[in-house]
Amino acid sequence: xxxxxxxxQEARAKCPVFSGxxxxxxxxxxxxxxxxxxxxxxxxEKYSSDAPRxxxxxxxxxxxxxxxxxxxxxxPVHAEYRKLVExxxxxxxxxxxxxxxxxxxxxxxxxxLEADKTEAVKEFAIPMQSxxxxxxxxxxxxxxxxxxxxxxxxxxxxxxxxxxxxxxNYSREMFEAAEENPGDxxxxxxxxxxxxxxxxxMDEKLGYxxxxxxxxxxxxxxxxxxxxxYFADYPEDLERIRENPKLVNTAAEEFFRLFIxxxxxxxVCPVKTDVHxxxxxxxxxxxxxxxxxxxxxxxxxxxxxTKIDRKPNPHIAFGFGIxxxxxxxxxxxxxxxxxxxxxxxxxxxxxHETQELIEExxxxxxxxxxxxxxxxxxxx
Amino acid sequence: MATVxxxxxxxxxxxxxxxxxxxxxxxVDNDIAGITGDCGGVCSCSTCHVYVDAAWxxxxxxxxSDESDTLEFVDSCKPSSRLGCQIEVYDELNGxxxxxxxxx
Numbered sequence: 374x375x376x377x378x379x380x381x382q383e384a385r386a387k388c389p390v391f392s393g394x395x396x397x398x399x400x401x402x403x404x405x406x407x408x409x410x411x412x413x414x415x416x417x418e419k420y421s422s423d424a425p426r427x428x429x430x431x432x433x434x435x436x437x438x439x440x441x442x443x444x445x446x447x448x449p450v451h452a453e454y455r456k457l458v459e460x461x462x463x464x465x466x467x468x469x470x471x472x473x474x475x476x477x478x479x480x481x482x483x484x485x486l487e488a489d490k491t492e493a494v495k496e497f498a499i500p501m502q503s504x505x506x507x508x509x510x511x512x513x514x515x516x517x518x519x520x521x522x523x524x525x526x527x528x529x530x531x532x533x534x535x536x537x538x539x540x541x542n543y544s545r546e547m548f549e550a551a552e553e554n555p556g557d558x559x560x561x562x563x564x565x566x567x568x569x570x571x572x573x574x575m576d577e578k579l580g581y582x583x584x585x586x587x588x589x590x591x592x593x594x595x596x597x598x599x600x601x602x603y604f605a606d607y608p609e610d611l612e613r614i615r616e617n618p619k620l621v622n623t624a625a626e627e628f629f630r631l632f633i634x635x636x637x638x639x640x641v642c643p644v645k646t647d648v649h650x651x652x653x654x655x656x657x658x659x660x661x662x663x664x665x666x667x668x669x670x671x672x673x674x675x676x677x678x679t680k681i682d683r684k685p686n687p688h689i690a691f692g693f694g695i696x697x698x699x700x701x702x703x704x705x706x707x708x709x710x711x712x713x714x715x716x717x718x719x720x721x722x723x724x725h726e727t728q729e730l731i732e733e734x735x736x737x738x739x740x741x742x743x744x745x746x747x748x749x750x751x752x753x
Numbered sequence: 754m755a756t757v758x759x760x761x762x763x764x765x766x767x768x769x770x771x772x773x774x775x776x777x778x779x780x781v782d783n784d785i786a787g788i789t790g791d792c793g794g795v796c797s798c799s800t801c802h803v804y805v806d807a808a809w810x811x812x813x814x815x816x817x818s819d820e821s822d823t824l825e826f827v828d829s830c831k832p833s834s835r836l837g838c839q840i841e842v843y844d845e846l847n848g849x850x851x852x853x854x855x856x857x
Contacts, residue, residue: 411826466789622793672819685796685819685839693826695857697798701791709793 380737381665389649394735402651407666414694420640436528436537441584462699465706493746498597510559526591544582589700595634595742605724614716624681630688637662721751755847777801777837787853794838801837806850
C-alpha cells in the first residue's frame with residue numbers, strides 16, 4: 374500500500390473488503406469496490422445509520438454529545454428530518470447566492486495576486502469555506518470571523534484539542550438568539566420547524582448545526598487547496614479550461630473523484646452480518662470506502678490519472694443513496710467557481726513550501742489535503 | 754434541431770421547439786421541473802432521470818454500462834429509464850417524448 378493517494382489498490386484487486394484496524398483496536402471491514410459500495414449505501418436495513426456519533430470513522434463519541442441530523446438516522450424518519458433543512462442546502466442554486474460565492478472568490482484571488490506569497494489553507498481556503506457557509510445558512514457574514522478561527526477541522530485540528538464543546542455552546546447561543554430575533558436564517562428555521570407535529574428539541578437542533586459546521590468544512594477546504602496545488606503542477610490544464618470553459622464541470626467532478634478528503638464513512642450492522650465473506654457481529658461497523666470506490670479500475674479507465682474531461686465519471690464522492698451529501702450543491706458551486714475564476718484571472722500558480730495532511734491508520738496511509746500550502750499567483 | 758416534449762407525473766407537458774444537444778442541458782436551460790443535472794452530465798448522479806416514451810425507445814437506444822450501473826440503484830428505475838445527460842438530441846429525434854422521473 375505504497376501510494377498514499379490510493380492505498381487500497383492492492384487490497385481492492387484481491388478482495389471486495391479489507392479489514393482495517395482503527396481506534397481501540399476496532400476491526401472494520403471496508404467495502405472497496407464501487408458497485409459494492411453503492412449497493413451497501415442503498416441497504417439501510419443491513420447497514421444502518423441509526424448510530425449516534427458512530428457513523429464517522431473514527432467515531433466521534435469523544436468530541437460531540439449530539440446525534441447528527443439527518444446523517445445518523447434511518448428511514449422512515451430520515452426523509453422528514455432531511456426535508457427540514459433541504460431548502461438551505463439548495464440555496465447555492467439561486468443566482469444571487471452564486472453571485473456572492475463568485476464575488477467572494479474574486480476577492481480572495483485579488484488578495485492572493487497582490488501578495489508575494491499566500492498560505493492557501495489559512496489565507497484562502499478557510500476564509501472561503503467560512504464565508505460561503507454564511508451564504509448557505511443565510512446568516513450575517515460577520516459570523517465567518519469566528520468560524521475562521523476554528524481551523525481546518527472543528528473536531529481534530531492543530532493542537533489535537535477538539536473544539537466540539539465550544540461549537541455546541543456557540544450553536545446553542547445562535548438558536549437562543551434566533552428565538553429572540555427570528556429571521557430567515559438556518560437557526561430561526563429550525564426553531565420554527567415542526568417534526569411529526571412537534572417542535573424540534575435543542576439536541577436535535579444542535580445535531581443539525583453540528584453537521585452543518587463540521588460536515589462540509591475540512592472537505593471543502595482540502596478540495597480547494599488540492600485544486601490550487603493541481604493547477605500549480607499542471608498549468609496546461611488551467612490553460613485548457615481557459616480555452617474551453619465547458620471543461621469546468623468535468624474538471625470539478627474529476628477533482629471530487631480523486632481528491633475526496635473523506636476516505637470513508639461507517640454504517641452499523643444491527644444483526645450478525647456476512648459482509649462479502651467477513652462476519653460482523655451485531656452492533657459492529659463496516660465502512661463504505663468512497664475513496665477506494667472512486668478509483669475502481671473496473672469502472673474508471675486509468676483511475677489514477679487526472680483527466681479533466683473525463684466523461685462519464687460515475688464517482689461517488691458525495692456518497693450515494695438517501696444519505697448523499699446535502700452540501701453537494703454548495704461544494705459544486707464553490708469548486709466550479711474556483712476553477713472558473715482561477716482560469717480567468719490567474720496565468721500561473723507557483724508552489725513553494727508545503728505540508729501535506731496525511732491520514733494515518735494502522736493499515737493505511739492516505740493523503741487528504743494540506744496543512745500548509747504556500748503559493749504565488751501570477752495575474753493574467 | 755428537434756422538438757422535445759417533457760411530461761410530468763401530474764400529466765402536464767412542456768414542448769420545446771428547435772432544440773439540440775444534450776437532453777439534460779436542454780432541460781436545465783429551460784427550467785424543466787425535476788431535472789437539475791447536479792453533476793453537470795458525467796453520469797455520477799441521477800438528477801436527470803427520464804422515462805423515454807415507448808415510441809422513441811428504439812431510436813434513443815439503450816443505456817451504456819456506466820449509465821446502467823448508476824440507474825441500477827435508483828428506486829424509480831424502469832426498463833424505459835435513461836439519464837438525460839447521456840442522450841444527444843439531434844434531427845432524427847424530432848418529436849421525442851420523455852417523462853421526468855420522480856425525484857429520489
